[in-house]
Amino acid sequence: MLSAKSAETIRATLPAVGGAIAEISSVFYDKLFAAHPELLRDLFNRGNQANGTQQQALAGAIAAFATALVENPDTPPETMLNRIAHKHASLGIARDQYYVVHTHLFAAISEVLGEAVTDDVAAAWSEVYWLLADSLSSIEDRLYAESDHPGTWRDYRVVGRYAETDDAITLLARPADGLPVPSRLPGQYVSVQVELPDGARQIRQYSLTGTRTDAVEFTVKNARGTPDGEVSGHLHRHVTEGDLLQLSAPFGDVTLDEGDGPVLLASAGIGCTPMIGMLGHLASTDSPRQVVAVHADRSERTHARRAEFDQLVTKLPNATGHVWYEAPEAEHPGDRTGLVDLSTLNIPEGTTAYLCGPLPFLRALRAQLLDRGVPADDIRYEVFGPDMWLAR
Known part of the structure; x- marks a missing residue:
């Protein structure tokens, strides 16, 4: 928990730091890679650095964590922390790397904000950083200890x-x-x-x-x-x-819950892959659960694992499969052409929804599910690349 003095300082400076956090993130990565070029070469995704999404994700995560500390001090943002920690564990991040990040992050904060970074401001934001770092390190240490994988690679x-x-x-x-x-x-x-x-x-x-x-x-x-x-x-x-x-060892916080409750598995494009994994598990265990499987793609030709999707749905006794194509290349139902419309489907009460696909798809389906009465806590999603949604 953030100390009372630091909480007051963070609350007062959050608008200014939040407004500059994108610039701070950009300067931070410049400094980090200048001092440690091997990190860009061998650890960080060079594509995400080039298009700016990693900088945006870092900025959003820091701002979201600081906001949570002052607005909900007794409720840590566990979803965000678990998401980041699983990704870090899959990369083999070690605790001592957080010290490297601290050095260059606070150099960036000082450079961007200048004289506004008093000793009290620096101390308060350093406390925020180490609360975040310690939370992540604790989760990562647990993940490493639980893994039966011999080493990182x-x-x-x-x-x-x-x-x-x-x-x-x-x-x-x-x-x-x-x-x-x-x-x-x-x-x-x-x-x-x-x-x-x-x-x-x-x-x-x-x-x-x-x-x-x-x-x-x-x-x-x-x-x-x-x-x-x-x-x-x-x-x-x-x-x-x-x-x-x-x-690496397998990691990832968005996993199929055990139990007998109904599930919705919805994907778009290559987002089908974790859903195929979940469908395969359900089929291999002869699961009696109600399953609504939904996939969206440009056409039949671009739909990866299409035949397997049909086969797995058929194997499950209480499953239905629904596919939408934006531009079908063969005869295809009109009500399944275009974008996914969940209002046409029977979504059982008590459904847990799992989503994977591009951000616009995730936003659209989440809104539809909320309209259908599915609680927000029962809607889980996986996104490939930096999580621009979760960090907001």
Whole structure:
């Protein structure tokens, strides 16, 4: 809990710091990477740095945590903390790295705010930072202790590569050391580290899609944008059967709850991957739960794991599947053309909803679910890349 003196200072300075936090984040990363270029090369996502989303996410997370400390001091933002801690654990973040971040973050705060950063202001915001860092470190230490994965990184050999669509492939990999595959929960992801032509060792996360106990399986979309995805492009162009990949233990806070209550699994685009993992788990355990599976895509041709979606829904005794295509390439129901409309579906009382897809899709479906009476606490989502929504 924030001390009374610091809480008063944070409350007074939050508007000024909050208004400048985006600039502070940008200056912070400039200073961090100037002092430690290896972090940009081998740890941080260079694409997210280039397009600015990582800076925005950091700014939002700091502002959200500080706001929570002064407005709801007895209720820590557990969802935000767990989301960040799982991502950090998948990267192998260590406690001593928080000291490095503190040095450059507070240098950035001083540079941007200048004389406004008095000793009391610096002390108060330092207290906020260390409360955040200690909270994250505690969760990360627990995650490391609970993992049955030998170390941060482990060599896996690719034993299968399968084309899903024109821009999506599925990779199947087994531990090269012959030891068991680590336990995982439906909905979790692994980090994949690859060495790029310039020597950088970049890392990305991919949701686990299979239920096999002797291998891990994940689907990779070849990301196109500004810039194009470095790791996804490398995996598409260069990785074949027999190659070695370095993978982390499974992590991720958005996992399918055990129980017998109804669930809604809704995805768009490559957001289908954690939902395929959840559907696969339900089917492999002969779950009697009511399941409403929803997917949105541009067309049949771009829908990765389409046949498996149908097969898994069919295996479940109390499941229904619903697919919307924006531009169907074959005969397709008119009421399933365009954007997802949950008002046409039966959503059982007591449903827990799991969502994954682009931010506009998540916002639209969350609004529809709230209109249908689904409590906000029962709506969970996974987003690929920096979480621009959660940090607000």
